[in-house]
Structures are given as C-alpha cells and as structure tokens.
Amino acid sequence: MNFSGTLLNWYQRNKRDLPWRKTKDPYFIWLSEIIMQQTRVEQGTPYYKAFIKNYPSVKHLANAPGDEVLKLWQGLGYYSRARNLHEAAKYIATELRGKFPESYPDILKLKGIGEYTAAAIASFAFQQPYAVIDGNVYRVLSRVFGITTPVDSTEGKKVFKELAYELLDKKDPATYNQAIMEFGAMYCKPVNPDCEQCIFSHTCLAKAGKLVKELPVKQLKTKVRERHFQYIVLRYKSLVWLKKRTEKDIWQGLFDFPMIETIQALSETELKKSDFWKKHLSKLDPSIRSHSATYKHVLSHQRIFATFWEIKLKKKAQESDWTETDISRIFEFPVPRLIDLYLETGPESLS
Ligand code: SF4
Numbered sequence: 001m002n003f004s005g006t007l008l009n010w011y012q013r014n015k016r017d018l019p020w021r022k023t024k025d026p027y028f029i030w031l032s033e034i035i036m037q038q039t040r041v042e043q044g045t046p047y048y049k050a051f052i053k054n055y056p057s058v059k060h061l062a063n064a065p066g067d068e069v070l071k072l073w074q075g076l077g078y079y080s081r082a083r084n085l086h087e088a089a090k091y092i093a094t095e096l097r098g099k100f101p102e103s104y105p106d107i108l109k110l111k112g113i114g115e116y117t118a119a120a121i122a123s124f125a126f127q128q129p130y131a132v133i134d135g136n137v138y139r140v141l142s143r144v145f146g147i148t149t150p151v152d153s154t155e156g157k158k159v160f161k162e163l164a165y166e167l168l169d170k171k172d173p174a175t176y177n178q179a180i181m182e183f184g185a186m187y188c189k190p191v192n193p194d195c196e197q198c199i200f201s202h203t204c205l206a207k208a209g210k211l212v213k214e215l216p217v218k219q220l221k222t223k224v225r226e227r228h229f230q231y232i233v234l235r236y237k238s239l240v241w242l243k244k245r246t247e248k249d250i251w252q253g254l255f256d257f258p259m260i261e262t263i264q265a266l267s268e269t270e271l272k273k274s275d276f277w278k279k280h281l282s283k284l285d286p287s288i289r290s291h292s293a294t295y296k297h298v299l300s301h302q303r304i305f306a307t308f309w310e311i312k313l314k315k316k317a318q319e320s321d322w323t324e325t326d327i328s329r330i331f332e333f334p335v336p337r338l339i340d341l342y343l344e345t346g347p348e349s350l351s
Contacts, residue, residue: 003144003167003200003203004167004168004169004176006199006200007176007179007180007183007199008169008175008176008179009199010179010183010187010199011175011178011179011182011183014182014186014187015178015179015182016041016182016186018032018041018045019032019045019048019049020032020048021178024124024125025125026100026102026107026121026125026126027057027058027100028052029120029121029124029125030085030100030113030117030121031048031051031052031085032044032048033117033120033121034081034084034085034112034117035047035048035051035076035081036048037078037081037117038077038078038300039076039077041185043076044076047072047073047075047076050072051072054072055089057098058089058092058093058098058100059089059093059098061085061086061089062086062089062090062092062093062094063093064086066083066086066253067253067333067334069082069085069086070082070083070253070254070334071332071333071334073334074254074334074335074337074340075337075340077299077337078300079250079251079252079253079254079336080112080252081112083112083252083253084111084112085112087111087112088110088111088112088113091110091111092110100125102122102125102126103122103128104118104119104122104128104130107121107122115133116132116133116134118130119131119132119133119177120132120177123173123174123177124174124177124178127172127173127174128173129168129170129173130168130173131161131164131165131167131168131173131177132164132177132180132181133160133161133164134181134184135184136180136181136183136184136185136188137160137164137180137181137184138151138160138216139184139188139190139215139216140180140183140184140188141160141163141164141167142160142206142215142216142217143188143204143205143206143207143211143212143215143216144188144200144203144204144205144206145163145205146205146206146208146209146211146215147159147160147163147215147216148211148214148215148217149217150216150217150218150219151216151217151218152218152219152220153219156217167180193212195207195212222300222301223301224301224302224303225301225302225303226302226303226305227261227302227303227304227305228261228262228263228264228265228266228304228305228306228307229259229260229261229304229305229306229307230259230260230261230262230266230271230306230307230309231256231257231258231259231306231307231308231309231339231342232257232258232259232260232276232280232281232309232311233257233308233309233310233311234257234258234281234286234311234313234317235289235310235311235312235313235327236284236312236313236314236315236316236317238326238327238328239316239324239325239326239327240257240324240325240326240327240330241257241258241317241319241322241323241324241325242255242256242257242322242323242325242330242333242335243255243256243257243258243259243321243322243323244321244323250299250302250336251336253334254334254335254336255323255333255334255335255339256335256336256338256339257308257339258276258280258319258322260274260276265294265305265307266307268288268291271288271309272288280317280319281311281313283315284313284314284315284316284317285313285314285315286311286312286313286314287311287312288309288310288311289310289311289312290310291307291308291309291310292307292308292309292310292342293307294306294307295307295308295338295341295342297337297338297341304338306338306342308342330343331343
C-alpha cells in the first residue's frame with residue numbers, strides 16, 4: 001500500500017474524537033485552527049467550546065467588544081491571534097455580509113490567516129485540494145522520505161510543498177490532511193517515537209538511516225531576548241491601578257500594572273531613585289510594603305523576569321493613562337498569564 005493509503009488506514013483506526021471534526025462550518029473550523037495553533041488539544045478544547053458558546057456565529061464574534069474577546073482568550077498566549085480573529089470577523093460581518101469566504105485565495109486574504117490555516121479551512125469545510133503543511137507534516141515527511149533540506153529554508157519550503165501536494169488525496173483532502181497531522185501529533189512525535197511498531201517501520205528512511213532524532217532539520221535557531229519588568233502594584237484603600245498595553249509589543253490590548261523595564265533586577269534604593277518614582281509616585285506618599293520573588297515567564301522569543309513591588313499610597317494616583325479599579329473587579333480585565341499567575345499566588349497588598 002502507498003503512503004497515503006497506509007496513513008488513511010491508520011487514521012480510521014486511531015483518530016481522536018474532537019469536537020471540530022464533527023462540523024463543516026468554516027467559522028467553527030477557523031476558530032479551532034486559530035485556537036489550536038501552538039496549543040495542546042487538552043488546553044485548547046475548553047477555549048474552543050467557550051468561543052462557540054459565547055459567539056455562535058461570525059456576526060456574534062464581530063459584535064463583541066475587543067476586551068471581552070481578549071478576556072475569553074486569556075491564558076492561551078499569542079494574543080495577536082485573538083486580535084486578528086476579531087478583526088477578520090468584523091471584516092466578514094461587514095464587507096462580506098456575514099458570509100465566510102469559500103475559495104482558498106479569499107480565505108487567505110483574512111487577517112491572521114496564513115497558507116496553513118487557509119488550506120485547513122478550504123479542505124476541511126469545502127473539500128478543496130489544498131495540502132496543509134505545519135510542523136507535524138514537516139516532521140512526518142522529512143522522516144518517512146529522509147529529507148535533510150532545512151524546513152525553514154526557501155529550498156526546503158519548495159521541496160516539502162511539492163511533496164505534500166503530490167501525496168495529497170485529491171478525492172478526500174479533508175480526511176488526508178487530518179490524517180497526516182494526527183499521525184504527526186499522536187505517533188511520529190518530536191521525541192522518542194515508537195518506530196518499531198510504526199506503520200512505516202519498513203519504509204521510513206529516517207528509521208533505516210538512524211536519523212529520526214536529526215529530522216526535521218532547521219537552519220535557524222530562534223534568538224531569545226531577556227527582559228526585566230518591575231511591576232508597580234499601587235494600593236490606595238480598595239483601589240489598584242492597571243495599565244492597558246497599547247504599544248506594539250507583546251500582550252498588546254491586555255492590561256498589566258504600571259511598569260518599569262530595566263536591564264537587570266532593581267534594588268529598593270534603585271527603585272526609589274528611578275525617574276518613574278520621581279515622576280509618578282513621590283507626591284503620593286508611597287511606602288513599599290513588599291516585593292515579590294522573581295517570576296520567570298518564558299515566551300517563544302522572550303524570557304521575562306518580573307518583580308512585583310507592592311506599594312501603599314496615602315494619596316490617590318491621578319494618571320490619565322492608568323486604569324483605576326476596585327480590587328474586587330480586577331479579575332474582569334484581560335491580563336497576560338504572568339499577571340494572572342501573580343494574582344493567583346496571592347499578592348500581599350491585594351489580600
Ligand atoms: S518509523 Fe519512526 S520516524 Fe519513521 S514515521 Fe514511524 S514513528 Fe516516524
């Protein structure tokens with residue numbers, strides 16, 4: 001049996017029962033694809049269910065306030081995905097009168113949709129012959145066919161794309177695409193796949209050449225940037241202050257606390273000598289109540305080291321770009337996972 005036939009047989013016997021596999025609605029499929037990118041199924045499924053419950057149609061999503069969408073997304077990370085999802089929903093609701101585009105080129109025009117997602121929607125919802133190529137597909141193809149060309153090179157992208165289209169089952173691209181992704185996610189895993197029991201154990205070139213660990217090849221290593229955040233958690237009676245992140249940076253549109261970014265951790269003396277302290281706090285009679293241990297938070301390209309300084313004020317803060325809120329309402333704001341973790345672990349000044 002050829003590659004596709006073997007794969008489809010495996011899929012029929014091993015596929016997981018996932019809610020978005022039971023629908024042909026492009027809106028639901030789109031939601032599931034955006035939510036599941038870089039997310040494990042166990043983590044993403046409750047988000048998928050919450051989104052379709054709160055926004056049962058693209059129009060419902062388009063009409064939702066931006067902060068509400070971000071709040072529902074909270075904890076998934078990569079917040080630009082949620083912002084793009086919302087933008088694209090508004091575009092469909094207004095410019096396309098609520099009708100989800102059906103052709104691959106039109107789907108590709110939507111904000112936040114790349115070739116992979118467009119191929120997934122076009123094939124799953126409309127049975128169009130577009131091959132999905134994600135990390136799972138690169139891994140399976142590079143191993144089974146022993147391809148050592150780096151997957152992130154121009155040449156590699158061309159080689160894998162040609163092979164993916166050659167193998168695609170044109171009569172049932174939806175099932176074939178699901179099958180190859182499922183095989184990569186469930187069986188031919190990045191680390192220690194069970195090659196002896198594999199359906200491709202006699203034909204896989206990576207297994208034969210003892211190259212399983214080496215494939216797929218990547219040429220570029222991602223550079224990780226280290227950042228130090230000094231969060232200033234101000235407390236006046238039952239009030240605290242948040243700040244909406246408006247700059248083009250991580251967590252755009254979410255709320256965190258007023259913050260100083262430094263090149264390394266600060267001492268109490270350094271904090272009191274800082275421009276931030278002089279400009280925003282010195283007139284408010286501040287007293288540092290405590291500071292947290294360092295929180296280390298890892299993102300795909302950044303490593304954040306955050307300290308939360310809990311400061312009591314004798315006068316109320318009056319900054320126009322800070323958002324004042326009663327402590328009891330702080331959980332209503334969409335915040336990054338780092339802030340959520342801090343709130344969950346029980347900061348002294350908020351108790
Ligand atoms: S034999 Fe191993 S490397 Fe090859 S496809 Fe199977 S699980 Fe993947």
